[in-house]
Amino acid sequence: MDDMDRRIIDVLQQGFPICDSPYQQAARELGLTGQELIERLRRLLTDGVLSRFGPLYHAERMGGALLLAALQVPEQRFDEVAGIVNGFPEVAHNYRREHRFNMWFVLASDDPESIVEVIHSIEKNTGLEVWQMPKIKEYYVSLRLKA
Amino acid sequence: MDPLDRRLLEAIQQGLPLTARPYAAIAAQLGMREGEVIERLERLRRQGLIKRLGVVVRHRPLGYSANAMIVLDVPDRLVAQIGGHISRFSFVSLCYRRPRCGEQWPYNLYCMIHGKSRGRVLQQLEQLSESCGLGTFPREVLFSRRCFKQRGALYRASLVRGHADG
Numbered sequence: 131m132d133d134m135d136r137r138i139i140d141v142l143q144q145g146f147p148i149c150d151s152p153y154q155q156a157a158r159e160l161g162l163t164g165q166e167l168i169e170r171l172r173r174l175l176t177d178g179v180l181s182r183f184g185p186l187y188h189a190e191r192m193g194g195a196l197l198l199a200a201l202q203v204p205e206q207r208f209d210e211v212a213g214i215v216n217g218f219p220e221v222a223h224n225y226r227r228e229h230r231f232n233m234w235f236v237l238a239s240d241d242p243e244s245i246v247e248v249i250h251s252i253e254k255n256t257g258l259e260v261w262q263m264p265k266i267k268e269y270y271v272s273l274r275l276k277a
Numbered sequence: 278m279d280p281l282d283r284r285l286l287e288a289i290q291q292g293l294p295l296t297a298r299p300y301a302a303i304a305a306q307l308g309m310r311e312g313e314v315i316e317r318l319e320r321l322r323r324q325g326l327i328k329r330l331g332v333v334v335r336h337r338p339l340g341y342s343a344n345a346m347i348v349l350d351v352p353d354r355l356v357a358q359i360g361g362h363i364s365r366f367s368f369v370s371l372c373y374r375r376p377r378c379g380e381q382w383p384y385n386l387y388c389m390i391h392g393k394s395r396g397r398v399l400q401q402l403e404q405l406s407e408s409c410g411l412g413t414f415p416r417e418v419l420f421s422r423r424c425f426k427q428r429g430a431l432y433r434a435s436l437v438r439g440h441a442d443g
């Protein structure tokens with residue numbers, strides 16, 4: 131990754147044009163040609179620096195549901211419980227954190243009712259209580275990482 | 278949002294085509310005109326269904342290996358003001374109000390800091406704390422050691438990825 135790659139990431143985290151030749155338009159600001167920008171994006175995707183190049187959707191406005199949930203998992207059962215939780219396709223990601231509440235995961239679905247079902251299944255299959263931490267309000271952040 | 282919008286959002290959810298006229302390529306795939314794709318995407322962005330179009334980075338390759346969730350117990354009458362203040366710091370990547378869950382978990386304000394090291398994250402938290410006056414509020418910092426699952430494949434029918442941050 132060189133300085134130009136870092137500039138591309140910084141600039142294209144802020145947005146991408148919607149017009150007939152968007153790469154060319156975005157490239158101009160960076161001092162590249164459209165084709166050069168395309169090739170660099172392809173490489174950043176192949177190298178895994180970028181997970182995606184495209185849209186981020188607003189889940190709730192799309193009619194879907196997201197829920198943050200936490201478990202207190204006894205240390206000796208951690209891998210077993212992680213296996214159960216991660217087996218549900220609704221689990222979007224799952225983090226181990228250093229706390230008594232040591233497993234934090236996000237459920238995502240286009241059907242809010244299926245979230246309720248998954249929670250019941252996790253409780254039944256693990257014997258642990260799922261703590262639900264729904265969002266009440268999101269304070270907007272710009273969501274940019276300096277590359 | 279109509280059925281054509283939905284098909285369009287499904288067509289681009291894995292990524293925009295890396296070709297000079299990406300919206301024309303999507304239009305051809307869906308039997309639409311390029312101009313129509315552009316108009317619809319503009320509208321979906323204006324309506325906020327598309328939060329953002331652009332690059333989605335992985336934290337670790339960029340050196341952001343420390344990830345802390347900070348939870349605070351803030352008086353309800355102050356939470357909106359403090360949440361707004363916290364979210365203005367560029368190193369804060371998420372900030373949410375959530376319900377308290379009893380004595381075991383009295384926290385109602387959550388924020389996430391992604392940083393290049395734990396030390397740096399803790400410095401940033403101190404800066405946040407001084408600037409937003411967080412000093413007296415009960416808080417905990419939960420660092421993550423590893424992420425076990427980051428869904429690679431998309432949940433296709435749903436289009437529900439968003440930031441998938443709950």
